[in-house]
Amino acid sequence: MSGSAGSARDPARTHSERRRAHTLYFLEHAARQRPVHLDTDIDMSRVEAHRAAARAEGRRSSVVAYLLYAAGRVLHRHPAANAALAPRPFGARGPRTVRFPGVTAKLALDRTVDGERTVLSALLPGLESAALAEIQERIERYRGPGAAELPEFRGVRLLGRLPAPLGRLAFAAALRDPRRRPAVFGTVSVSSLGHRPVDGFHSSGGTAVTLCAGRVVDRAVVRDGRVTVAPVMRLGLTFDHRIIDGAAAADVLGDLKTTLEEFDDGAKGDGFQTFVRGTGQDLRT
Incomplete structure (x- = not known):
């Protein structure tokens, strides 16, 4: 029996494959x-x-929100890493690089859809x-119940309904x-497995730079x-060597490290400095 025939006789498998069609493309x-x-x-x-100061004031701030905040600032300072390859006009040699003026993250989310x-x-x-609060608000929207039915994921749902050849062409x-x-597709990919006992990992998100965060542990x-x-x-950083070189990618990673270790969102009255003084913590990096 062929694999295709087997899939046709296994509706559950077919349904699962269609749900993951966008991932396979x-x-x-x-x-x-x-x-x-x-x-x-x-x-x-x-x-x-x-984060502790925010919790004391009844606000939630996830580690991913801080990483996205830092990524936006850092990629804006390193435009060569906020870029993509594009085909040259007919007859020209080799690909060309297109840099983007704004930073858009493609955040990978683990969701349960129909079980x-x-x-x-x-x-x-x-x-x-x-702002950090705005980023957290967006994350909560995508993590909420029924997120898979949001208008933003209409394209994903469509890919799952199309036959594979048409889906591949549409993608x-x-x-x-x-x-x-x-x-x-975004201009930078971000993924986190920090909710599990994962210290580090790497993936290629299809963008010039992909950021992979592990857990926070003492x-x-x-x-x-x-x-x-x-x-x-x-923090893992995977870069596409077709777009940037190792030294430039190392600069991006170093800037991310500094931005997070010296974090200051510039907000006033958020209780952060008061909290630090009250706990007597030494936050020097």
Whole structure:
């Protein structure tokens, strides 16, 4: 019995495959990348203190929101990494790179739809200037009940209904025009497995840079020659070597590390500095 016949006689399998159609088309696209992987450990003391101050005021702030906040600022400062490849006009040699003025994150979300786990990718535009509270509000929208039925995921639902050849063509057509890329694919990919005992991982999100966050866990760090304990998160960065080189990617990762370790959202009256003084914490990096 052929595989296709087997699928036709197994409605549950067919349904599952259709639900994951967008993921399979994406993987075919991402396979063209030339991924290189970097990682670093980030002292999250300031971020965790800021989160604690927010909780004291009845506000939720997820670690992913801080990473998105930092990613927006950092990618805006490194436009070569906020870019994509686009085909050159007919007759020209080689691909060309298109840089984007704004930063749009493609955030991978683990959702349960009709009793089955699937990955949905939410787009968060304007991260170069979005406030932390605004970013958290967007995340909550995509994590809420019925998120899979939001208008933003209409394209994903359509891909699942199309026959595979048409779905593959539709996916490719959506990415053909580089000017539309941020609105359909984002300019940077972000994924987190920090809710599980995962220290670090790497993936290729189809963008020039993909950020992968592990858990935040207490570890020994050295400050001023002394060993102390601090909350540490491992951050992986995968870059597409067709678009940027290793030195540029290392600059991006270093800037992300500094931005998170010296976190300051510039907000006034949020109780952060008051909280820190009250606890007597040393948040030097």
